[in-house]
Amino acid sequence: MRVLMHRARGAPRLGFLADPETIVDAADACAALGRGADRPLVADAIALAAAGDAGLALARELVASAPAETRLPLAGTPLCAPMRPSTILCTGSNYREHNAEKANTPLSAKEPEFFVKTADCVIGPEEAIVQDPRLTTKLDCETELAIVIGRPGRHIPVAAALDHVFGYTIVNDVTARDRQVRTSPEGVTWYELGRGKAFDTSAPLGPWIVTRDEIPDPQALALRTRINGEPRQAGSTASMIWSCAELIHFFSTSFTLRPGMVIITGTPAGTAWSADPELGGRWRPVPGCVKPTRYCLPGDVVESEIEGIGTLRNPVVAGAG
Incomplete structure (x- = not known):
């Protein structure tokens, strides 16, 4: 898995590379999938690393299930x-x-x-x-x-x-x-x-x-x-x-x-x-x-x-x- 920070709506946000051309926005995907209570696990890359296996399992679920509106093109999306x-x-x-x-x-x-x-x-x-x-x-x-x-x-x-x-x-x-x-x-x-x-x-x-x-x-x-x-x-x-x-x-x-x-x-x-x-x-x-x-x-x-x-x-x- 590729873990990144991208800039959207004026602030850095955690994301995952779903494929070579697409980013999944972690916060938006949590909200869309009803996983708001788990949002702290994917607040940023340090939180994700500290969460261990639970954080990675959540990240994989978000990448697999996130709806289209939570996905961004890698091309043209500024990375931090x-x-x-x-x-x-x-x-x-x-x-x-x-x-x-x-x-x-x-x-x-x-x-x-x-x-x-x-x-x-x-x-x-x-x-x-x-x-x-x-x-x-x-x-x-x-x-x-x-x-x-x-x-x-x-x-x-x-x-x-x-x-x-x-x-x-x-x-x-x-x-x-x-x-x-x-x-x-x-x-x-x-x-x-x-x-x-x-x-x-x-x-x-x-x-x-x-x-x-x-x-x-x-x-x-x-x-x-x-x-x-x-x-x-x-x-x-x-x-x-x-x-x-x-x-x-x-x-x-x-x-x-x-x-x-x-x-x-x-x-x-x-x-x-x-x-x-x-x-x-x-x-x-x-x-x-x-x-x-x-x-x-x-x-x-x-x-x-x-x-x-x-x-x-x-x-x-x-x-x-």
């Missing part, structure tokens, strides 16, 4: 981010190919890189990524698989970790490289993962959440990034150093994972950073992809695609100079 995560737990340096193309810290690939983004970073499909020159002149994009937590837990064993997943979506981990990468006079590299990673519009999310039952193996998905139609990244989640299950276990040692939390899982090779020797980039050919010649600029269009989920598309616009 499918959720506003309570917390976005992030790992970097999690693909071998990406580590080979960039400057690394002493801990790169030795343990999961841990940083956080907030709900304030999130935008949805077709919303604009802002390139603010007062923050960065080296704006980069990274297509990443995002895990949406559905069942709470702490110190979750790896073997049980995927049982805590509600679904998966796409995140573009937009990064200010000139804020991220630091090098000491002695040549030691470290990352500033506050200003480099967490800022307005730095977490495009969507276009929808695909529930766990439709992605039985999250370690077998192809990822691609296109900028202005040019292929920049191409990889597979099979190349993760730490799997989705291992990352859930890792983050659950620090936090009680709760419905609505999101874990993002790193990116493959092909970033603009790889072609920037000033910041330690070491570009290597990526089959089928074009070597970057610059970072993102206003007027660019970024498409992040993951097999089994879809494509997240966002333009880049200029911020206040």
